[in-house]
Every structure is written in structure tokens, then in C-alpha cells.
Amino acid sequence: MTEKQEKILHAALELFAREGFKTTSTSKVAKHAGVSEGLIFRHFGSKDGLLEAILKEGEERIKVIFSDIIFESDAQALVLKTLDAFNPRNMRDEELEFWKLQYKIKWELEQYGEHKMEPLRLALTNAFEKLGYRNPGQEAIRMLIELDGMATRYFLMENFDYESLITFLKEKYTK
Amino acid sequence: MTEKQEKILHAALELFAREGFKTTSTSKVAKHAGVSEGLIFRHFGSKDGLLEAILKEGEERIKVIFSDIIFESDAQALVLKTLDAFNPRNMRDEELEFWKLQYKIKWELEQYGEHKMEPLRLALTNAFEKLGYRNPGQEAIRMLIELDGMATRYFLMENFDYESLITFLKEKYTK
DNA sequence: TATCTTTGCAAGTGATTACTCACTTTTAGA
DNA sequence: TCTAAAAGTGAGTAATCACTTGCAAAGATA
Numbered sequence: 001m002t003e004k005q006e007k008i009l010h011a012a013l014e015l016f017a018r019e020g021f022k023t024t025s026t027s028k029v030a031k032h033a034g035v036s037e038g039l040i041f042r043h044f045g046s047k048d049g050l051l052e053a054i055l056k057e058g059e060e061r062i063k064v065i066f067s068d069i070i071f072e073s074d075a076q077a078l079v080l081k082t083l084d085a086f087n088p089r090n091m092r093d094e095e096l097e098f099w100k101l102q103y104k105i106k107w108e109l110e111q112y113g114e115h116k117m118e119p120l121r122l123a124l125t126n127a128f129e130k131l132g133y134r135n136p137g138q139e140a141i142r143m144l145i146e147l148d149g150m151a152t153r154y155f156l157m158e159n160f161d162y163e164s165l166i167t168f169l170k171e172k173y174t175k
Numbered sequence: 176m177t178e179k180q181e182k183i184l185h186a187a188l189e190l191f192a193r194e195g196f197k198t199t200s201t202s203k204v205a206k207h208a209g210v211s212e213g214l215i216f217r218h219f220g221s222k223d224g225l226l227e228a229i230l231k232e233g234e235e236r237i238k239v240i241f242s243d244i245i246f247e248s249d250a251q252a253l254v255l256k257t258l259d260a261f262n263p264r265n266m267r268d269e270e271l272e273f274w275k276l277q278y279k280i281k282w283e284l285e286q287y288g289e290h291k292m293e294p295l296r297l298a299l300t301n302a303f304e305k306l307g308y309r310n311p312g313q314e315a316i317r318m319l320i321e322l323d324g325m326a327t328r329y330f331l332m333e334n335f336d337y338e339s340l341i342t343f344l345k346e347k348y349t350k
Numbered sequence: 351t352a353t354c355t356t357t358g359c360a361a362g363t364g365a366t367t368a369c370t371c372a373c374t375t376t377t378a379g380a
Numbered sequence: 381t382c383t384a385a386a387a388g389t390g391a392g393t394a395a396t397c398a399c400t401t402g403c404a405a406a407g408a409t410a
Contacts, residue, residue: 145324
């Protein structure tokens, strides 16, 4: 990958996450990346192609993070690890941008990236089963919903107290 | 309000909810409403003005729905009523469209409509306190998050089983 | 050094954007 | 019935959109 190619990807991720995909023009991306607009189309073919490249790169990163959780053998630890993995305080800037993009895209393109979360959902279901919960499957979905909700609030609400809610949930899930 | 004015509002709500605010052109709204494009600007001043009018109308409707919950004196009933109020099966088409718009707008304009949910949050906090929960405030937030998450999944996931999750949660919140 | 491919740029393309303006029709009050 | 305001239209506006094209510079291979 060329240096300018990476600059385009980086600039696009930042702008798409901040201002949305459809509402960010390719000329803006080019300007922000310090590159001619035509180069975007040379390398990525189309604006959609650019988005695809960003999402593909990000998915690889997600897999790495998830694999650390999924292969945890202790059920209780797995549940707590999941809660920690989504704590924005544990993320680098670029990771945060990528997550935000996921949520924005979800509503802009109206497609929930189910398959991405599927391995985590299964691992959580398994963990809750080991821990003796009555409805492990539903518990897993519930927890994923809670993580979604916290992320949403973290990104969109100014005065959201992420830390104390996660402490509250950790307590709930340890007994 | 004129007949055409209402037609514009209705068409705009439908299109904004389906395809987003910024990505829906005023010409499309006009065409869908069977009205000249200029009329939109005559009545609502700008595209933003049109959105404001839609949101204002919707907020009135939200208040009505919420007041039925909030003034419920029985704490347990209030909690269950809340879960039912957000069940898409209990909603008319236009109500559903309005809720979907809320979620889309949230991410498009990056502003969480906190104040809208505030009365419900307080009522839930109060209810959980009456029911003897250890952290009533956090429980209320948790429940609002769960409702958000379920709505998101209802709107964006094809095979999401809303009904069984809400049954699961009702069970959780009755004991 | 000669040749071919990749990388890059600047100046375009037609289509679409939110919005305006000059104008006509409808409505309401005296 | 007369008149002024409100409602409504349709053709315009400059700006911006995603994308293309022609051509130069840079790298790689021989």
C-alpha cells in the first residue's frame, strides 16, 4: 500500500466517522488527505469502494480483539472481559473512530453487521450457560444490547457517566 | 394547517425515516407529496425548518405516550408498561416511522435527544427505588438502554425475535 | 539506457443540491 | 363584489456531487 493510499484511508475514516458516509464528499476526503480527488478513484474505484476498504481493514482489527475474549476458558472472566473490551478508555483514537463509523454506517446504510458480533454472541451464550443462567442465549443478546447502548451514549451524550454504569453492570454479572 | 402542508410533513417523515435527512432531497419530498418544491420553502423556510416541524409534531405525541406511563402509581406496573410502550407491535405505522427517524437523526446530527427521555428516566428511577432495587438510577438507565437496543435491532435486523426478548426481560423485571 | 506499468494530478463532465423569484390562483374579510 | 393576503407554481440560480479523462512523473524490469 502506497503512502498516499494510507493517507486517504485514514482521512476517510476520520471524516466518515465524524460526518457520515454519504454526507462526506470525496473532494473533502481528498483535501483532508492532501491528495488529488482523482487518486481516490484510481485506488478504490468508487466512493463505495473506499468505504469497503475501510470496513475490511477494521474487521481484521475486530477479529483480533474478539479472539482474545472468545478463547477465554473461564466463563466468569469471559463475561467481564467482554465488558472491558468495549470500554472506550481502553481504545486508541483510531479504534474509537472505527467503532463510531460502525454505528453511523449501521443507520445510514440500514444494515446491522450481525455476522461481526456472531462469534462473540456464541461465546457469551456458552459462558452464561456454564454459569448456570436460565436463558443463556437471551442473556447474551441482552449484554450485547447493553454494550451497544453504552457505546451509543458514549458517542452521542456529553455528560454520560460510562465508568459508573460499567461498574454497575460488572457487579450485576458477578454472582 | 393546509392540506398540502400536511402532505409535505407526512411525505417528509416517511422519506427522512427511510432514507435519512441529509440524503433525502427537497425535490424528492415535493414529488412524493405531490406538491411543487417551492411550497416547502414557502411553508417551512428551509429544509432544516421542515425537519424541525416534523420533530416538534412528534414530540407532542411522545409526551402523550409517556404521560400514561409516568403517572402510573404502581411501581411494578410502571416498569412493565414501559416495556410494552416500546413494543413495535403496539404502534401505528406513522408512530413507527417517527421512532425510526429519531434513531437515524440521532446519528446523522450527532445529538442524543436526552431531554425527551428524561421524564421517563426519573419515573423509572422512582419505580425501581420503590421496588427495593439497590441502584435505582442505574437500573433505569439500563432499562432505557435495553429499549434502545431492542428498537435498533427491530429496525435494522431482519430476523430479530423481538417478542421473545421482551418476554425474557419482563420476567427479569418481575421478582 | 529503453520500455512498460504504476502513481499521481488538474481540469474537466453531467447530474443533482437547497433555495429564490416572478408570477398566478385561491381564500377570507369588509 | 372588491381587495389584500395567503397559497401555490415552475423555471430558474450557483454550488456541489461522484466520477472521468488526458497527460506527466516516478518506479520497476530488461
